[in-house]
Amino acid sequence: MKISAINRNTLDLLLEMGRGSHPREFAALLSSNNGVITDVNLIPGTIGGEASASVPFEMVPLHLGIVGSAHSHPNGVIRPSDADIRFFAVSGSCHIIVGYPYGPDDWQSFYADGTPVGLKVIA
Numbered sequence: 001m002k003i004s005a006i007n008r009n010t011l012d013l014l015l016e017m018g019r020g021s022h023p024r025e026f027a028a029l030l031s032s033n034n035g036v037i038t039d040v041n042l043i044p045g046t047i048g049g050e051a052s053a054s055v056p057f058e059m060v061p062l063h064l065g066i067v068g069s070a071h072s073h074p075n076g077v078i079r080p081s082d083a084d085i086r087f088f089a090v091s092g093s094c095h096i097i098v099g100y101p102y103g104p105d106d107w108q109s110f111y112a113d114g115t116p117v118g119l120k121v122i123a
């Protein structure tokens with residue numbers, strides 16, 4: 001399934017989660033409906049640290065239809081790290097990073113290889 005868009009409410013929630021966990025990171029998994037990212041799945045046991053966040057994949061219910069991930073960069077640099085790209089490779093095809101100060105434009109989506117990709121925001 002090609003992911004082409006994200007719901008406005010879902011994006012707002014991700015930015016809010018970034019604000020709420022600052023100065024720590026959060027990480028979550030994303031699921032979609034007809035190519036549109038509609039849901040944020042908080043996984044039990046997700047660890048937020050100042051330098052990294054990790055998701056225990058054995059805790060991910062497979063029926064969630066995970067298409068990618070989202071996490072925050074409290075340092076405001078919206079670019080995947082090498083560790084992020086290793087994480088992207090095992091967690092779907094569409095990945096969102098939100099960064100400090102978590103305003104409406106403080107995010108970017110990426111393919112699993114770390115290439116930026118445009119995502120439409122729909123109401």
Ligand SMILES: [Zn+2]
Nearest residue numbers: 073080081084
């Ligand atoms: Zn990162």
